[in-house]
Structures are given as C-alpha cells and as structure tokens.
Amino acid sequence: METWFNSLPIFEKVYWIVAIVASVILGILLIMTLFGSDADDMSGDVDTDIEGDHGIGFQFLSFKNLMGFFTIFGWSGIACLENGLSKGITVLISVICGLLMMTAMAALFYYLAKLQSSGTLKLQNALNQIGEVYLTIGANRSKIGKVSINVQGTLRELEALTDEDRDLIQSNVVRVKEVTANGILIVELLNK
Secondary structure, three states, rough: OHHHHHHHHHHHHHHHHHHHHHHHHHHHHHHHOOOOOOHHOOOOOOOOOOOOOOOOOOOOOOHHHHEEEEEEHHHHHHHHHHOOOOOOHHHHHHHHHHHHHHHHHHHOOOOOOOOHHOOOHHHHHHHHOEEEEEEEOOOHHHOOOOEEEOOOOEEEEEEEEOOOOOOOEOEEEEEEEEEEOOOOOEEEEOOO
C-alpha cells in the first residue's frame, strides 16, 4: 500500500488524503448524529438558547457540510483523475460536486429542522373546537370548570368559563368561542 501511495503524483496524493480523511470524519459525525450526539457537543459550546432566537435557518457553512464537501471533492477528483481528465477539469468538477453536496446537506438539515415541533400548547388553536364538559362550569362565569377538548392533536382537560344562563354539566357538548388573556376558554353550549 505504501509503495502504491508513494508512486502517485503529488496532485493525486492530495485528493486521496482529502477523500480518506474527510470520509472518516464524516463517518464519525454521522454515527454521532445517529446516536444523539452532535459536532457542537465536541467543541464544548456553552451557548444557550435565547427566547425568540430561531437560528439562522438555512445554514450553508457548517462543520458537517464542510466534511461533506471535502468527501465528495476528494472522491470525485479521484474519479476524474482515474478517467484521465486534466488537472483543471478535475479541480472544476470536484469543486462543483463538493458544492452540490454542501447544498444538498444544508437543505436536508434545514428541512429536517423545520419538521421539529416545539411542543408548546397554543391555546388560540382551541378556538372553534368542539369538546365536552368534564367538570361543571358555572353559569355567567360564576365558577371555573373544565372541558375535555382536542387541541393540536392531543386530548386535553382545560379550564373553562361560560356566558350561558345555566350551569354546563358533565357530558354537555360545547364549542370554544374565546380564549382569555390568562388562558381560560370561554365556551358555549353547542346544542341549546
């Protein structure tokens, strides 16, 4: 193996070194990602999330993307050299292939990040939803009760008030007509 490597021209040696080293690092990064670790964990990054900070979205330059670039750059360069292409064409093709790989990886991670859900309950999503009284709700907002209602795909028991002239009792079907500033649902009887 050493004899083969020593017999290569310098230009081809560079491509082989870049391809092998970048492939190993990218492989390690992918394995770490599969097991829940990340490249940021290795650097000792102590930054915390700031409320309202949603990141920069589409991130073209990242360590993973650079490793993807160098991996494809190296292997496509080796393929070009093996097929007898000139050095200029080899560099051009390998740079283009590397940039395409970076773009593909950045787009992949961008769209995967958009699939994540914050899990935060947004009570405004309860508006106009139909539910059932779980605990008696006092007439004319006299007593807070609870309704069982599907919000954001999950059945929840939430506090509720009503403007109806009579108490709403267990199993009454209601519709959410308003959400107060402090997160209490205002419901109305659906079948009067």
